[in-house]
Amino acid sequence: MRRFKAGIFQALAHPTRIFIVETLGQREMTVGQICESLGIAQANASQHLAVLRSKHIVETRKEGNQIFYRLRDPLLDEILKKMRQYFLVHMTEVMSLLNEDPDSATVSVSSK
Amino acid sequence: MRRFKAGIFQALAHPTRIFIVETLGQREMTVGQICESLGIAQANASQHLAVLRSKHIVETRKEGNQIFYRLRDPLLDEILKKMRQYFLVHMTEVMSLLNEDPDSATVSVSSK
DNA sequence: AATGAATATTAGCATACTCGAATATTCGAA
DNA sequence: TTCGAATATTCGAGTATGCTAATATTCATT
Numbered sequence: 001m002r003r004f005k006a007g008i009f010q011a012l013a014h015p016t017r018i019f020i021v022e023t024l025g026q027r028e029m030t031v032g033q034i035c036e037s038l039g040i041a042q043a044n045a046s047q048h049l050a051v052l053r054s055k056h057i058v059e060t061r062k063e064g065n066q067i068f069y070r071l072r073d074p075l076l077d078e079i080l081k082k083m084r085q086y087f088l089v090h091m092t093e094v095m096s097l098l099n100e101d102p103d104s105a106t107v108s109v110s111s112k
Numbered sequence: 113m114r115r116f117k118a119g120i121f122q123a124l125a126h127p128t129r130i131f132i133v134e135t136l137g138q139r140e141m142t143v144g145q146i147c148e149s150l151g152i153a154q155a156n157a158s159q160h161l162a163v164l165r166s167k168h169i170v171e172t173r174k175e176g177n178q179i180f181y182r183l184r185d186p187l188l189d190e191i192l193k194k195m196r197q198y199f200l201v202h203m204t205e206v207m208s209l210l211n212e213d214p215d216s217a218t219v220s221v222s223s224k
Numbered sequence: 225a226a227t228g229a230a231t232a233t234t235a236g237c238a239t240a241c242t243c244g245a246a247t248a249t250t251c252g253a254a
Numbered sequence: 255t256t257c258g259a260a261t262a263t264t265c266g267a268g269t270a271t272g273c274t275a276a277t278a279t280t281c282a283t284t
Contacts, residue, residue: 002127005195009130013122014242015114031261044243046262051241056205065251065260075198079191083117086187093168126272143231156273158232163271177230177281226284233278241270248263254256 008076011055016040017048018080020069024058025077028070120188123167128152129160130192132181136170137189140182 012018019038023029029037035045049069052058057076061068071077124130131150135141141149147157161181164170169188173180183189 001199002130004199005130005192006125006127008195008198009121010125010241013118013125015118018114018117018121032259041244042261043245043263047242050262056202062251067261073198073201075194075201079194079198080117082187082191082194083120086120086185086191087113087116089185089187090168128272144229153274154231155233155275159272162232174281177228179231228283229281231278231280234276236274238273239271242268244266246263246265248261250261251259253258 007055008057011051011057012080014048014051016044017052020045020048020052021057021071021076022080024069024071025074025080028061028068030066030068032066034069119167120169123163123169124192126160126163128156129164132157132160132164133169133183133188134192136181136183137186137192140173140180142178142180144178146181 012021016038020034023034023037031042031045031049034049035042038045049058052069053060057072058069059072061070124133128150132146135146135149143154143157143161146161147154150157161170164181165172169184170181171184173182
Protein backbone atom coordinates (compact mmCIF):
# COMPACT_ATOMS: atom_id res chain seq x y z
CA MET A 1 0.00 0.00 0.00
CA ARG A 2 1.58 3.13 -1.25
CA ARG A 3 -0.45 5.25 1.10
CA PHE A 4 1.42 3.76 4.00
CA LYS A 5 4.80 4.65 2.55
CA ALA A 6 3.57 8.12 1.78
CA GLY A 7 2.53 8.42 5.40
CA ILE A 8 6.00 7.51 6.59
CA PHE A 9 7.60 9.98 4.21
CA GLN A 10 5.18 12.62 5.30
CA ALA A 11 6.17 12.02 8.88
CA LEU A 12 9.77 12.60 7.82
CA ALA A 13 8.87 15.62 5.73
CA HIS A 14 9.72 18.16 8.38
CA PRO A 15 13.13 19.40 9.47
CA THR A 16 12.29 19.07 13.13
CA ARG A 17 11.09 15.51 12.81
CA ILE A 18 14.10 14.57 10.72
CA PHE A 19 16.29 15.88 13.47
CA ILE A 20 14.38 13.90 16.04
CA VAL A 21 14.54 10.67 14.09
CA GLU A 22 18.20 11.10 13.26
CA THR A 23 19.01 11.80 16.87
CA LEU A 24 16.93 8.96 18.22
CA GLY A 25 18.74 6.68 15.82
CA GLN A 26 21.78 7.17 18.02
CA ARG A 27 20.31 7.07 21.51
CA GLU A 28 17.06 7.45 23.36
CA MET A 29 16.15 10.88 24.65
CA THR A 30 13.58 12.55 26.84
CA VAL A 31 11.26 15.19 25.50
CA GLY A 32 13.14 17.77 27.53
CA GLN A 33 16.44 16.82 25.95
CA ILE A 34 14.90 16.98 22.51
CA CYS A 35 13.46 20.42 23.19
CA GLU A 36 16.76 21.65 24.50
CA SER A 37 18.97 20.35 21.72
CA LEU A 38 16.57 21.68 19.12
CA GLY A 39 15.74 24.93 20.85
CA ILE A 40 12.02 24.57 20.28
CA ALA A 41 9.03 24.94 22.56
CA GLN A 42 7.87 21.93 24.52
CA ALA A 43 4.39 21.89 23.03
CA ASN A 44 5.83 21.97 19.57
CA ALA A 45 8.17 19.06 20.21
CA SER A 46 5.33 17.13 21.74
CA GLN A 47 3.24 17.66 18.66
CA HIS A 48 5.95 16.42 16.36
CA LEU A 49 6.48 13.43 18.62
CA ALA A 50 2.79 12.73 18.41
CA VAL A 51 3.09 12.58 14.63
CA LEU A 52 5.97 10.13 14.87
CA ARG A 53 4.05 8.09 17.42
CA SER A 54 0.95 7.94 15.26
CA LYS A 55 3.05 6.40 12.50
CA HIS A 56 4.65 3.99 14.95
CA ILE A 57 8.05 5.40 14.10
CA VAL A 58 9.07 5.94 17.71
CA GLU A 59 8.52 4.07 20.95
CA THR A 60 8.35 5.42 24.47
CA ARG A 61 9.54 4.32 27.84
CA LYS A 62 8.31 5.98 31.00
CA GLU A 63 10.72 6.55 33.84
CA GLY A 64 9.34 8.50 36.72
CA ASN A 65 8.35 11.90 35.60
CA GLN A 66 9.85 11.78 32.17
CA ILE A 67 9.39 9.85 28.98
CA PHE A 68 12.20 8.47 26.89
CA TYR A 69 11.74 8.25 23.16
CA ARG A 70 13.61 5.90 20.90
CA LEU A 71 13.49 4.88 17.27
CA ARG A 72 11.43 1.77 16.73
CA ASP A 73 13.15 0.31 13.70
CA PRO A 74 16.80 0.85 12.75
CA LEU A 75 15.74 0.53 9.13
CA LEU A 76 14.53 4.09 9.28
CA ASP A 77 17.93 5.19 10.41
CA GLU A 78 19.41 3.43 7.41
CA ILE A 79 16.99 5.25 5.18
CA LEU A 80 18.13 8.53 6.65
CA LYS A 81 21.72 7.46 6.15
CA LYS A 82 21.01 6.93 2.49
CA MET A 83 19.40 10.33 2.44
CA ARG A 84 22.57 11.84 3.86
CA GLN A 85 24.44 10.12 1.05
CA TYR A 86 22.00 11.58 -1.43
CA PHE A 87 22.49 14.94 0.18
CA LEU A 88 26.25 14.79 -0.31
CA VAL A 89 25.96 13.86 -3.96
CA HIS A 90 23.58 16.72 -4.69
CA MET A 91 25.24 19.22 -2.42
CA THR A 92 25.93 21.69 -5.21
CA GLU A 93 22.41 21.88 -6.47
CA VAL A 94 21.19 22.16 -2.93
CA MET A 95 23.19 25.33 -2.64
CA SER A 96 21.53 26.88 -5.63
CA LEU A 97 18.15 25.68 -4.43
CA LEU A 98 18.75 27.50 -1.19
CA ASN A 99 19.68 30.72 -2.93
CA GLU A 100 17.02 30.89 -5.56
CA ASP A 101 13.59 30.52 -4.13
CA PRO A 102 10.66 31.59 -6.21
CA ASP A 103 11.19 29.94 -9.57
CA SER A 104 12.54 26.59 -8.50
CA ALA A 105 9.40 24.93 -9.89
CA THR A 106 10.10 26.21 -13.37
CA VAL A 107 13.65 24.95 -13.72
CA SER A 108 13.87 21.83 -15.83
CA VAL A 109 17.54 20.80 -15.93
CA SER A 110 20.65 22.91 -15.77
CA SER A 111 21.23 26.43 -17.01
CA LYS A 112 21.13 27.44 -20.68
CA MET B 113 20.78 21.06 5.76
CA ARG B 114 17.86 19.22 7.16
CA ARG B 115 15.44 21.36 5.24
CA PHE B 116 16.70 19.85 2.04
CA LYS B 117 16.08 16.31 3.23
CA ALA B 118 12.67 17.33 4.45
CA GLY B 119 11.98 18.68 0.99
CA ILE B 120 12.88 15.37 -0.62
CA PHE B 121 10.72 13.46 1.81
CA GLN B 122 7.92 15.85 1.23
CA ALA B 123 8.20 15.24 -2.48
CA LEU B 124 7.84 11.54 -1.74
CA ALA B 125 5.01 12.08 0.70
CA HIS B 126 2.26 11.37 -1.75
CA PRO B 127 1.04 8.02 -3.07
CA THR B 128 0.97 9.22 -6.64
CA ARG B 129 4.50 10.55 -6.54
CA ILE B 130 5.74 7.40 -4.86
CA PHE B 131 4.26 5.41 -7.66
CA ILE B 132 5.90 7.66 -10.22
CA VAL B 133 9.31 7.46 -8.61
CA GLU B 134 9.08 3.71 -8.10
CA THR B 135 8.07 3.21 -11.69
CA LEU B 136 10.69 5.54 -13.10
CA GLY B 137 13.24 3.60 -11.12
CA GLN B 138 12.64 0.77 -13.55
CA ARG B 139 12.33 2.54 -16.88
CA GLU B 140 11.65 5.95 -18.34
CA MET B 141 8.09 6.83 -19.20
CA THR B 142 6.13 9.50 -20.95
CA VAL B 143 3.55 11.58 -19.14
CA GLY B 144 0.85 9.79 -21.08
CA GLN B 145 2.06 6.40 -19.93
CA ILE B 146 2.18 7.61 -16.35
CA CYS B 147 -1.35 8.94 -16.56
CA GLU B 148 -2.60 5.74 -18.07
CA SER B 149 -0.95 3.34 -15.66
CA LEU B 150 -2.11 5.42 -12.73
CA GLY B 151 -5.52 6.28 -14.04
CA ILE B 152 -5.23 9.94 -13.15
CA ALA B 153 -5.94 13.11 -15.07
CA GLN B 154 -3.17 14.56 -17.19
CA ALA B 155 -3.09 17.90 -15.40
CA ASN B 156 -2.81 16.14 -12.10
CA ALA B 157 0.12 14.01 -13.23
CA SER B 158 1.80 17.05 -14.66
CA GLN B 159 1.55 18.84 -11.35
CA HIS B 160 3.06 15.95 -9.46
CA LEU B 161 5.83 15.76 -12.03
CA ALA B 162 6.43 19.46 -11.53
CA VAL B 163 6.96 18.81 -7.83
CA LEU B 164 9.48 16.07 -8.59
CA ARG B 165 11.19 18.30 -11.13
CA SER B 166 11.44 21.19 -8.71
CA LYS B 167 13.31 18.92 -6.32
CA HIS B 168 15.53 17.66 -9.14
CA ILE B 169 14.32 14.14 -8.48
CA VAL B 170 13.46 13.43 -12.11
CA GLU B 171 14.95 14.36 -15.45
CA THR B 172 13.26 14.81 -18.79
CA ARG B 173 14.06 13.99 -22.36
CA LYS B 174 12.07 15.42 -25.19
CA GLU B 175 11.30 13.26 -28.20
CA GLY B 176 9.04 14.83 -30.75
CA ASN B 177 5.73 15.59 -29.19
CA GLN B 178 6.25 13.76 -25.96
CA ILE B 179 8.46 14.00 -22.93
CA PHE B 180 10.14 11.06 -21.26
CA TYR B 181 10.71 11.19 -17.55
CA ARG B 182 13.34 9.22 -15.71
CA LEU B 183 14.71 9.04 -12.21
CA ARG B 184 17.79 11.17 -11.78
CA ASP B 185 19.61 9.25 -9.07
CA PRO B 186 19.28 5.50 -8.42
CA LEU B 187 19.93 6.24 -4.77
CA LEU B 188 16.34 7.31 -4.46
CA ASP B 189 15.25 3.98 -5.82
CA GLU B 190 17.33 2.30 -3.14
CA ILE B 191 15.67 4.44 -0.53
CA LEU B 192 12.30 3.29 -1.79
CA LYS B 193 13.54 -0.27 -1.75
CA LYS B 194 14.39 0.11 1.91
CA MET B 195 10.96 1.55 2.43
CA ARG B 196 9.42 -1.52 0.85
CA GLN B 197 11.46 -3.59 3.28
CA TYR B 198 10.16 -1.45 6.12
CA PHE B 199 6.69 -1.93 4.78
CA LEU B 200 7.01 -5.70 4.88
CA VAL B 201 8.27 -5.71 8.44
CA HIS B 202 5.42 -3.55 9.66
CA MET B 203 2.76 -5.08 7.49
CA THR B 204 0.60 -6.13 10.41
CA GLU B 205 0.40 -2.74 12.03
CA VAL B 206 -0.25 -1.22 8.65
CA MET B 207 -3.37 -3.32 8.46
CA SER B 208 -4.67 -2.01 11.74
CA LEU B 209 -3.73 1.52 10.76
CA LEU B 210 -5.81 1.15 7.65
CA ASN B 211 -8.82 -0.07 9.59
CA GLU B 212 -8.84 2.31 12.49
CA ASP B 213 -8.71 5.86 11.38
CA PRO B 214 -9.62 8.56 13.83
CA ASP B 215 -7.65 7.78 16.96
CA SER B 216 -4.38 6.67 15.44
CA ALA B 217 -2.69 9.72 16.95
CA THR B 218 -3.59 8.66 20.48
CA VAL B 219 -2.22 5.15 20.33
CA SER B 220 1.11 4.81 22.10
CA VAL B 221 2.23 1.21 21.74
CA SER B 222 0.20 -1.95 21.54
CA SER B 223 -3.05 -2.67 23.30
CA LYS B 224 -3.20 -2.71 27.11
C1' DA C 225 0.02 29.06 -41.10
C1' DA C 226 -3.57 25.88 -39.21
C1' DT C 227 -4.67 21.75 -36.74
C1' DG C 228 -4.37 18.23 -33.31
C1' DA C 229 -1.77 15.63 -29.87
C1' DA C 230 1.09 15.86 -25.73
C1' DT C 231 2.31 18.38 -21.94
C1' DA C 232 2.37 22.49 -18.77
C1' DT C 233 0.44 26.23 -16.17
C1' DT C 234 -3.13 28.88 -13.72
C1' DA C 235 -7.15 29.75 -10.79
C1' DG C 236 -10.11 28.60 -7.14
C1' DC C 237 -11.78 25.89 -3.64
C1' DA C 238 -11.39 22.37 -0.03
C1' DT C 239 -8.49 20.12 3.04
C1' DA C 240 -4.34 19.45 5.83
C1' DC C 241 -0.15 21.22 8.38
C1' DT C 242 2.35 24.08 11.64
C1' DC C 243 2.92 27.03 15.20
C1' DG C 244 2.10 29.54 19.62
C1' DA C 245 -0.85 30.03 23.53
C1' DA C 246 -3.61 28.07 26.82
C1' DT C 247 -5.06 24.09 29.30
C1' DA C 248 -4.87 19.22 30.76
C1' DT C 249 -2.65 15.12 32.41
C1' DT C 250 0.67 12.30 35.04
C1' DC C 251 3.79 11.43 38.47
C1' DG C 252 7.04 12.07 42.43
C1' DA C 253 7.84 14.57 46.55
C1' DA C 254 6.43 16.83 50.45
C1' DT D 255 -3.77 15.58 49.10
C1' DT D 256 -1.41 19.38 47.32
C1' DC D 257 2.46 21.20 44.56
C1' DG D 258 5.64 21.45 40.87
C1' DA D 259 7.99 19.34 36.98
C1' DA D 260 7.50 16.84 32.64
C1' DT D 261 4.70 15.86 29.00
C1' DA D 262 0.33 15.93 26.20
C1' DT D 263 -3.75 17.89 24.06
C1' DT D 264 -6.74 21.48 22.20
C1' DC D 265 -7.76 25.70 19.79
C1' DG D 266 -7.25 29.27 16.43
C1' DA D 267 -4.99 31.61 12.72
C1' DG D 268 -1.93 31.52 8.97
C1' DT D 269 0.10 28.88 5.30
C1' DA D 270 0.66 25.17 2.18
C1' DT D 271 -1.17 21.13 -0.67
C1' DG D 272 -4.10 18.63 -3.91
C1' DC D 273 -7.72 18.37 -6.99
C1' DT D 274 -10.65 19.83 -11.02
C1' DA D 275 -11.53 22.72 -14.76
C1' DA D 276 -9.93 25.88 -17.93
C1' DT D 277 -6.29 27.74 -20.66
C1' DA D 278 -1.46 27.85 -22.59
C1' DT D 279 2.40 26.04 -24.78
C1' DT D 280 5.07 23.07 -28.00
C1' DC D 281 5.75 20.33 -31.70
C1' DA D 282 4.79 17.40 -35.98
C1' DT D 283 1.92 17.11 -39.79
C1' DT D 284 -0.51 19.00 -43.43
